[in-house]
Amino acid sequence: MSADTPPAAAQPKPITKALNCPGCGAPITLRALGQALSVVCESCHAILDAKDPNLKILQSFRKITSSDPPLIPLGTRGKIRGNDYEVIGFERRSITVDDIGYRWHEYVLFNPYKGFRYLTEYQGHWNDVAVCKEQPIVDSRLRIPLEANYLGEVYKHFQTADATTELVLGEFPWQVAVGEHAQLTDLICPPRVLSMERVSGEMTWTIGEYMYGREIWNAFRLSGNPPDAVGVYENQPSSFTTNVKQVWIAFALFALLILALMAGFEIQANSQPVFHAGYQLNQGEPRGESSFVTDTFELTGRTASVEVSTSADVSNNWIYVNYALINQDTGQAWDFGREVSFYSGYDSDGSWSEGGQHDSVVVPSVPPGHYYLRIEPEADALHPRIVYTLDVKRNVPVYEFYGIGVVALLLPPIFITWRSMIFERSRWSESDHPPNPIFNINTSSEDDD
Amino acid sequence: MNSVEGCVLVTKPVSNCPNCGAKIVFQWSSSVQTVCEYCKSVLVRTDVDLKKIGEVADLPPDISPIQINTEGRYGDRSFVVIGRIAYEYEQGGWNEWHLAMNDGSSGWLSDAQEEYAVTFRSAQPDLPSSSQLQPGQQFSWSGQSYILTVLTKAHYRGVQGELPFVYWDKTDVLFADLRTATKKFATLDYSDPQPVLYLGEFVEFEDLKMKNLRQFEGWS
Numbered sequence: 204m205s206a207d208t209p210p211a212a213a214q215p216k217p218i219t220k221a222l223n224c225p226g227c228g229a230p231i232t233l234r235a236l237g238q239a240l241s242v243v244c245e246s247c248h249a250i251l252d253a254k255d256p257n258l259k260i261l262q263s264f265r266k267i268t269s270s271d272p273p274l275i276p277l278g279t280r281g282k283i284r285g286n287d288y289e290v291i292g293f294e295r296r297s298i299t300v301d302d303i304g305y306r307w308h309e310y311v312l313f314n315p316y317k318g319f320r321y322l323t324e325y326q327g328h329w330n331d332v333a334v335c336k337e338q339p340i341v342d343s344r345l346r347i348p349l350e351a352n353y354l355g356e357v358y359k360h361f362q363t364a365d366a367t368t369e370l371v372l373g374e375f376p377w378q379v380a381v382g383e384h385a386q387l388t389d390l391i392c393p394p395r396v397l398s399m400e401r402v403s404g405e406m407t408w409t410i411g412e413y414m415y416g417r418e419i420w421n422a423f424r425l426s427g428n429p430p431d432a433v434g435v436y437e438n439q440p441s442s443f444t445t446n447v448k449q450v451w452i453a454f455a456l457f458a459l460l461i462l463a464l465m466a467g468f469e470i471q472a473n474s475q476p477v478f479h480a481g482y483q484l485n486q487g488e489p490r491g492e493s494s495f496v497t498d499t500f501e502l503t504g505r506t507a508s509v510e511v512s513t514s515a516d517v518s519n520n521w522i523y524v525n526y527a528l529i530n531q532d533t534g535q536a537w538d539f540g541r542e543v544s545f546y547s548g549y550d551s552d553g554s555w556s557e558g559g560q561h562d563s564v565v566v567p568s569v570p571p572g573h574y575y576l577r578i579e580p581e582a583d584a585l586h587p588r589i590v591y592t593l594d595v596k597r598n599v600p601v602y603e604f605y606g607i608g609v610v611a612l613l614l615p616p617i618f619i620t621w622r623s624m625i626f627e628r629s630r631w632s633e634s635d636h637p638p639n640p641i642f643n644i645n646t647s648s649e650d651d652d
Numbered sequence: 653m654n655s656v657e658g659c660v661l662v663t664k665p666v667s668n669c670p671n672c673g674a675k676i677v678f679q680w681s682s683s684v685q686t687v688c689e690y691c692k693s694v695l696v697r698t699d700v701d702l703k704k705i706g707e708v709a710d711l712p713p714d715i716s717p718i719q720i721n722t723e724g725r726y727g728d729r730s731f732v733v734i735g736r737i738a739y740e741y742e743q744g745g746w747n748e749w750h751l752a753m754n755d756g757s758s759g760w761l762s763d764a765q766e767e768y769a770v771t772f773r774s775a776q777p778d779l780p781s782s783s784q785l786q787p788g789q790q791f792s793w794s795g796q797s798y799i800l801t802v803l804t805k806a807h808y809r810g811v812q813g814e815l816p817f818v819y820w821d822k823t824d825v826l827f828a829d830l831r832t833a834t835k836k837f838a839t840l841d842y843s844d845p846q847p848v849l850y851l852g853e854f855v856e857f858e859d860l861k862m863k864n865l866r867q868f869e870g871w872s
């Protein structure tokens with residue numbers, strides 16, 4: 204301070220200014236006086252030089268904006284990231300990819316202390332955008348980077364396109380012009396998007412973060428409902444993707460629990476032998492009508508598994524045994540058939556064998572009581588004498604249930620992984636790097652026929 | 653005169669404007685130039701006297717929230733804004749606010765498009781000449797690599813308050829902005845035949861904890 208006087212009284216300084224459009228005379232309010240470079244007359248759409256006290260007309264355009272009004276009206280204030288911002292500008296831009304035009308909207312937000320911020324909206328998908336203070340690290344040899352590292356995170360190239368400004372309204376901190384072209388490159392790391400904008404040699408990096416329409420509506424206290432989001436947007440966070448890791452962690456935890464249970468029951472399972480007997484099926488003995496029952500044996504303890512093992516001295520033949528485990532006290536029966544077959548021989552590849560001389564099966568959840576087995580063996584009409592033995596054990600470890608449990612547990616993570624994959628495919632299908640189709644339909648071969 | 657808390661100000665050199673006689677108090681003992689608030693004379697300190705070397709026009713209206721006498725903190729140092737140089741370029745205007753740090757040094761706070769950066773003059777050998785500059789070039793100073801992002805041809809608009817050097821009556825001035833993968837930032841200033849390097853970083857408005865800011869109607 205160069206004079207011995209108190210500083211000027213701290214009068215709040217107005218930052219809005221009411222002016223008139225030199226083109227049509229309509230009133231114009233400058234909301235970011237001194238910071239805006241261009242202002243667009245809302246009534247005649249002349250683009251005016253906001254720095255010029257006379258608001259020189261820079262460009263006139265005849266687009267009808269009433270058909271595409273800003274969803275957040277100019278002058279609306281809202282809280283973004285804890286700071287108040289006022290919507291001062293609105294533009295519509297478009298890109299053309301494969302002859303299809305894509306249009307989106309951009310809103311200029313202003314706070315006299317914090318400066319500018321932007322919102323973009325495409326088919327109900329919103330992004331909160333700010334100019335990067337840190338320079339993203341890219342391979343400087345490439346004109347279009349395929350990857351960028353920004354604040355330690357890797358962003359993958361999504362799309363590069365030529366954007367055209369179609370329609371402007373309100374104030375802008377740059378010299379805005381309808382018809383202006385910019386090369387836009389988006390690199391994504393959902394929920395963030397890193398954008399590189401090249402306009403006549405100048406390059407600007409911005410960082411955006413995905414926002415839901417509902418958040419925007421709440422921030423600006425807008426009435427009604429935000430437009431529904433259509434499809435999957437480039438940096439839209441996938442609830443499936445974020446859950447994939449967690450769900451697999453949960454799966455791993457449950458699988459460990461199952462393993463622990465298994466180990467616990469394994470220790471308890473004592474595989475106590477309760478019955479043993481040997482039988483034989485004489486050569487050529489007719490099939491059927493030869494069923495017999497075993498002696499009664501007792502199954503003690505709690506309801507538990509019972510293992511029935513069949514061993515037979517089969518060699519290049521088979522025996523099929525129909526079993527019925529019958530509770531003498533209640534009459535409850537478990538019917539099951541087991542086959543023991545063993546084949547072996549020699550061929551050009553050497554010796555081979557198939558099957559085995561032993562089979563066992565576990566009958567789960569058998570209550571305690573007195574039991575016997577009804578046995579009905581079957582074999583080939585021309586079978587030799589077959590000697591077979593039967594072993595019954597109580598309380599054997601059952602691994603199948605754990606297996607079923609693990610498979611059941613696998614279903615949600617597989618489902619979520621699959622959904623996530625579908626989501627990511629849907630995201631990338633709109634990019635410059637669309638994924639290959641899952642089912643490769645080869646149409647060219649049909650042309651040859 | 654409101655005092656500057658935390659500033660090491662042993663004596664505030666006092667003098668009178670040779671043009672209009674108004675009292676001139678230097679806040680910072682190393683200031684070389686100041687502008688008389690009343691008659692807008694640009695005054696340069698000699699050993700004892702002030703010499704009028706010119707006049708500045710009124711500065712264009714702007715809405716920077718910073719003003720002369722704004723106080724704040726940068727790291728563990730406090731500062732007070734004692735002067736500024738105002739520039740204009742095709743994307744608008746910005747100020748280089750001259751900061752008197754409480755350790756006696758001098759710093760700069762720029763407010764281009766309300767992106768704030770604090771820089772300090774850095775003596776480095778072999779600075780590139782303006783004709784050698786090209787966006788994309790890499791430089792390394794004090795172990796940090798910088799990439800030249802923007803060349804700005806700025807138009808000098810005026811000065812206010814105290815400056816650590818004589819600076820006025822410029823026309824077009826070239827600046828080169830250099831950025832890094834972090835918030836670190838550098839500017840090459842080609843106002844004078846010898847380029848001057850300023851090293852610093854982008855800062856968040858809140859982090860400077862500034863007081864005595866301008867008040868804006870309808871905003872708090």
